[in-house]
Amino acid sequence: MAPARDRRTGFSRRRQYGAFLGYVLMVAGTLVGAVLLVVSTFDPPLFAAMRMAAASITAPVSSVLDAGVRGVASVPEAIGTWFRVHGENAELRAQLKRQQALLTRARIIAYDNWRLRGLLQLRDRGAEPVVTARLVSSTASSGRRFAILNAGRFQGVLPGMPVIGPTGIVGRVLETGPIAARVLLVTDPESLIPVRRTRDGLPAIAAGRGDGSVDIRSVNATNVRFAIGDMFVTSGTGGLYPPGVPVARVSANGIESATAIPFAAPDSLDFALVEKPFMPVPARPPAAATARP
Template identity: 70%
Template sequence: MAPARDRRTGFSRRRQYGLFLGYVLTIAGAVVGAALLVLSAFDPPAFAALRMGAAGVTAPVSAAFASAGAAIASVPEGIGEHFRVKGENARLRADLKRWQALVLRARTIAYDNRRLRTLLSVRDRATGVVVTARLVSSTASSARRFALLNAGRWNGVRPGMPVIGPDGLIGRVVETGPNAARVLLLSDAESIVPVRRARDGLPAVATGRGDGNVEIRSVDTADVRFVVGDLFVTTGTGGLYAPGIPVAQVVSAGRDQVAARTFAHPDTLDFAIVTEPFVPMPMPVPVQGPGAPR
């Protein structure tokens, strides 16, 4: 059986001292309260000075507790703000990526529109246009330089037809299929184009180098000086290319033989016009047999 709990104070000296101290504090508080009450009733100025003195002592303590309370209360708000800002940053990054994709697409469309407008003006000037098509690939890093055109015999494309881009001459068709054609680029080693210098009509020949550029060589004239920036266009000689089509621009000065860069760069080939040869090829004459009527 558990012993009964004795609540009397005589069994513990600590409890006795605590009880006595409680009585003393209670009586002292009552006395101080009564004194303050009497002072406030009979001497209000003195009570006001005492009250302000007490307020001056307790004000820093109250301010410290208020600051601590505000800091503690702001912790949940700060945590919420952190996660809100983090989520907002993630949304902004996603929006930035989406807008970057849209800007890139808009720039691509603007570039295509600009080149199509240029090609349209070339088409208006060109004669004997067969078809306008897209160059879907090119061998820009191979020793042989070809491009693939997404138009062929079904579109009227035949071998030997010139191919012109928005910036200038691209090359000529060498092979055709039903809906595709192979184009020999100007930079191919087997490409030879008669050209003339735009500023004075100096005749020359543009020969492919196989490295993306062409070589300009003078003809019928010795000790010819070429300067950087000289422009060369087709002459119409040979009957394949119409005269006046931009071909290349000299990139290094020299005499008799210099390097030039084609206006139709292989890495930017996209749209092209296939035209009839400048001088139509004569129709083949059928061979008559021995018994054929004359």
């Protein structure tokens, strides 16, 4: 019997083409990674522009996928909530009765505060909202903590603007693209937020740890004791974040520093509000006109 011309019996052309395509993609990916590494090393501004351009392209796709995942994930939660609604209703009614006295006291304090501010002729400076956008992705495995916002320069978002969620401070805008922005989260090691303790006004600094939590550090006082449950809000110092916005709650006792959990978890947020800085940087004075001879 004559030998077969093709000795690779049983090996289809589809598998050959698939293997060849895999090698091509591997080589192309290696080359692209090398080019990006060189660009990030020798030209960081160009690399940042390329990164934000890629984020602007992927942000709409991430928004659609995120909306679909949230919609599917909300079905079991809605079913479980329907079964628990009766018991929760009775519990909430009892809680409302218990907190009625606290609510009345809070209203009295708010009225006294308003009256005293009027007497002192003080005026609160309110931050101006820019846009409400969705956090479509966030880092979870690296030492840095960033998130992508599906709004950019076209929507008026600029670097340095604070990002606030329904439950507290999320972070601040670090970089912006046409329709996407990169947000530095409060848990990032480069994040520092001036805060104060709600029960006594103690000033402190909330510094990110890079692991999903923050460090609360005393500023001026020594031997300061932090207890579990201490709540910290923004103080307004520095002019970036408006005062009184929740930041974190202490999760472990400590002296001069303690670990705290942020109120706003980026992974659980649907939307976030981008605001102008609480105290905008004043504009530069116009240059003096050159005297004509």
